Amino acid sequence: MKKLFLLLTGLLVISILQSCYKDIGPVEPEGEVPDNGISFGRDIQPIFDQNCINCHPSSGNLDLRAGNAYNNLVNVDASGYSGKLVVPNDPDNSILYKKIDGSNAYGSNMPLGGSLSATQINMIKQWITEGAQNN
Ligand code: HEC
Numbered sequence: 001m002k003k004l005f006l007l008l009t010g011l012l013v014i015s016i017l018q019s020c021y022k023d024i025g026p027v028e029p030e031g032e033v034p035d036n037g038i039s040f041g042r043d044i045q046p047i048f049d050q051n052c053i054n055c056h057p058s059s060g061n062l063d064l065r066a067g068n069a070y071n072n073l074v075n076v077d078a079s080g081y082s083g084k085l086v087v088p089n090d091p092d093n094s095i096l097y098k099k100i101d102g103s104n105a106y107g108s109n110m111p112l113g114g115s116l117s118a119t120q121i122n123m124i125k126q127w128i129t130e131g132a133q134n135n
Contacts, residue, residue: 031118038127039135040070047120051111059112074132081106088132091125100124 038044048056048064056064061079063072073086078095083106091097099110100121109115116124127133 031122033119033122033126038123038130040127040133041135043123044127045069047116047124051114051116051120055112070134074134078106086128086132089129091128094128094132097125097128 034043045066048069049066052064056062062085063069073096074088076085077083078085081095083093083095085096086094095106098105099107100116102109102115102121
């Protein structure tokens with residue numbers, strides 16, 4: 001009987017310790033963006049390369065391939081909606097951002113059939129907030 005009690009107490013202690021380990025969580029908080037500035041070439045174009053260019057040499061009349069994406073986005077009118085795709089310093093009026101932020105404010109969320117991570121969404125927002133530079 002005493003052995004059983006010790007065994008059960010031991011199991012309880014182990015399970016409490018395990019639940020503490022789970023609480024530690026990842027070191028990098030989800031959604032964090034680099035605080036030393038966003039670079040279009042280093043941070044943004046790779047998001048397009050991995051998630052968008054399957055469809056966006058042509059879908060929505062929008063070519064997001066390297067070398068074309070920047071000039072097709074910044075201060076350019078959307079083809080399917082009324083407004084600019086990217087308004088520098090103003091993500092909330094940039095259709096590119098509203099198409100990925102889950103708001104469905106302009107038709108389907110992009111990437112169609114998938115989604116970006118919180119970090120990727122925040123990087124695009126931060127790039128626009130920092131002036132949507134071609135850097
Ligand atoms: C599976 C195909 C597919 C993928 C992947 C995809 N798109 Fe699209 N996209 C479309 C289609 C189809 C349209 C046109 C219909 C619409 O506006 O929702 C479109 C439209 C858009 C528009 C509006 C263009 C305009 O001028 O009206 C934007 C902005 C856009 N996509 C951004 C993106 C971004 C950014 C990604 C990657 C994160 C992405 N898309 C991934 C299919 C796709």
